[in-house]
Amino acid sequence: MRAAAEVAVAVDRLYRAESGRILASLIASIGDFQLAQDVLQEALTLALTRWAADGLPANPAAWVHTAARNRAIDQLRRGARFAEKSAAVATLERLRDEERREAEAVARDEVQTFPDERLRLIFTCCHPALSGPAQVALTLRALCGLQTEEIARAFLVPATTMAQRLVRAKAKIRQAGIPYRVPDADQLAERLDGVLGVIYLVFNEGYQASAGARLVRRDLCEEAIRLGRMLHHLMESTPEIGGLLALMLLHDARREGRADARGRLILLEQQDRATWDHAQIAEGKALVEAALRRGRVGPYQIQAAIAALHAGAARAEDTDWPQIAALYGLLGRVQPSPVIELNRAAAVAMAEGPDRGLALLDALQRGGELADYPWLPAAQADLLRRAGRTDEALAAYRRALALTQSEPEREYYRERICELGGGASG
Amino acid sequence: MQYMCLIYADPTIAKSMTPAEMGAYMGGYRDFTESIKTSGAMIAGDALQGVETATSVRVRDGKTVVTDGPFAVTKEHLGGYYLIEAPDLDAATAIAARIPSAKHGTIEVRPVMVWDK
Numbered sequence: 001m002r003a004a005a006e007v008a009v010a011v012d013r014l015y016r017a018e019s020g021r022i023l024a025s026l027i028a029s030i031g032d033f034q035l036a037q038d039v040l041q042e043a044l045t046l047a048l049t050r051w052a053a054d055g056l057p058a059n060p061a062a063w064v065h066t067a068a069r070n071r072a073i074d075q076l077r078r079g080a081r082f083a084e085k086s087a088a089v090a091t092l093e094r095l096r097d098e099e100r101r102e103a104e105a106v107a108r109d110e111v112q113t114f115p116d117e118r119l120r121l122i123f124t125c126c127h128p129a130l131s132g133p134a135q136v137a138l139t140l141r142a143l144c145g146l147q148t149e150e151i152a153r154a155f156l157v158p159a160t161t162m163a164q165r166l167v168r169a170k171a172k173i174r175q176a177g178i179p180y181r182v183p184d185a186d187q188l189a190e191r192l193d194g195v196l197g198v199i200y201l202v203f204n205e206g207y208q209a210s211a212g213a214r215l216v217r218r219d220l221c222e223e224a225i226r227l228g229r230m231l232h233h234l235m236e237s238t239p240e241i242g243g244l245l246a247l248m249l250l251h252d253a254r255r256e257g258r259a260d261a262r263g264r265l266i267l268l269e270q271q272d273r274a275t276w277d278h279a280q281i282a283e284g285k286a287l288v289e290a291a292l293r294r295g296r297v298g299p300y301q302i303q304a305a306i307a308a309l310h311a312g313a314a315r316a317e318d319t320d321w322p323q324i325a326a327l328y329g330l331l332g333r334v335q336p337s338p339v340i341e342l343n344r345a346a347a348v349a350m351a352e353g354p355d356r357g358l359a360l361l362d363a364l365q366r367g368g369e370l371a372d373y374p375w376l377p378a379a380q381a382d383l384l385r386r387a388g389r390t391d392e393a394l395a396a397y398r399r400a401l402a403l404t405q406s407e408p409e410r411e412y413y414r415e416r417i418c419e420l421g422g423g424a425s426g
Numbered sequence: 427m428q429y430m431c432l433i434y435a436d437p438t439i440a441k442s443m444t445p446a447e448m449g450a451y452m453g454g455y456r457d458f459t460e461s462i463k464t465s466g467a468m469i470a471g472d473a474l475q476g477v478e479t480a481t482s483v484r485v486r487d488g489k490t491v492v493t494d495g496p497f498a499v500t501k502e503h504l505g506g507y508y509l510i511e512a513p514d515l516d517a518a519t520a521i522a523a524r525i526p527s528a529k530h531g532t533i534e535v536r537p538v539m540v541w542d543k
Contacts, residue, residue: 176537177427177429177512177515178515178516179513179515187516
């Protein structure tokens with residue numbers, strides 16, 4: 001039936017766009033994650049039949065929210081859902097109050113709406129008392145509306161494992177009393193770091209996907225950007241949020257140029273810049289510039305500024321390497337790490353010549369922290385090759401080849417070894 | 427909600443303190459206990475004698491077996507506890523973070539089970 005198919009599309013679209021907002025508001029008034037999720041599902045099922053019969057309501061999201069709340073009131077009246085009767089009674093009173101206030105608003109001809117509680121929800125989902133994988137899964141389930149099976153597939157774990165992870169996380173929220181609110185000012189910065197970390201992890205999981213799983217994981221980049229946009233919209237004055245969103249947009253804008261038709265890695269300097277999404281690059285640049293103007297610099301803003309310099313160069317040889325090297329220096333002071341120092345060395349080599357870069361890399365090697373990190377010998381090999389020190393470059397590529405687990409990287413090192421006249425061993 | 431804050435710490439740390447350090451450490455506990463009594467969060471709290479004084483009891487096949495010591499072989503031992511009242515986990519962990527042993531040991535925060543009435 002045509003009407004039923006149209007309604008199904010409308011419900012699906014509503015679910016994708018609004019389920020996070022509806023669920024967040026339901027959890028705020030019901031106080032129980034699982035019950036909120038169940039009644040939202042029931043309301044969506046109800047919408048399929050009711051909208052086919054009566055037509056689409058004026059405000060579909062508010063309709064679903066109200067229908068879900070009515071279901072919750074029914075369930076609470078029957079008294080089956082809460083361990084404590086007193087908690088059920090208090091929740092029921094809160095829901096009825098809400099209903100009364102809405103009826104009064106409708107009587108005054110105000111637009112039917114419900115509050116946006118997604119900020120509270122994301123701080124609950126990313127609470128440090130939950131395990132890292134559980135934070136990621138809950139965020140994707142509750143705020144992005146991904147199904148358990150979709151999350152399981154994206155993270156390459158069995159659906160039953162993912163379902164169990166979500167059930168345990170929701171049980172811990174309820175039993176341990178993890179609050180459903182934006183943290184107090186003294187905890188906010190630290191907890192926001194956790195939220196941003198979860199979003200960036202989702203993005204990277206999608207961005208560094210192996211070729212085989214690429215289609216599913218492309219979704220993860222989109223979801224991470226969507227979460228970044230939502231957070232940016234809700235907490236616009238926090239520059240690190242703008243920095244993270246800009247960083248993700250700038251990386252994502254280059255995704256088409258990162259691999260060839262066979263899924264092989266293409267280095268930044270050899271990528272076809274016409275394949276990059278230049279509108280998205282412009283958006284990312286504007287975001288990072290606006291964030292930096294607020295004068296509270298942080299690691300995401302600096303990384304976004306570096307990404308903007310790469311993306312902004314019309315040709316690889318136009319890249320502003322001195323500025324990139326300076327930004328890596330700043331990043332290393334804000335967030336000391338040998339990996340950042342490695343990137344700084346590579347930028348210094350581009351700005352001031354391979355010998356200066358090699359000196360920094362040798363110091364890193366002596367430090368010993370990156371002993372098992374394939375990109376250290378790989379970076380040394382690239383610079384040695386540029387400096388014309390072929391034998392040393394070959395040895396360094398072989399060290400990188402022995403250390404890496406990634407097949408696209410292995411292939412890249414083998415090709416460099418062949419180019420330099422070394423055997424295709426290893 | 428009620429939360430049990432179980433204090434796990436390495437007992438050799440307290441043993442190696444100078445008298446002045448020990449005085450400050452105990453003073454920290456007195457101040458903390460006083461502050462949660464005043465705020466109304468305190469339900470109960472005690473320090474325990476050392477793990478070398480512990481005795482384990484098991485009943486197997488109807489027979490009571492009493493043995494020396496606990497099972498654990500970890501470096502950090504249960505050294506004491508506070509039972510507190512807090513509105514949610516964030517409030518409970520904020521209180522637990524002020525327990526002096528949190529600076530070198532671990533405070534395990536566990537919600538108290540509520541039975542259906």
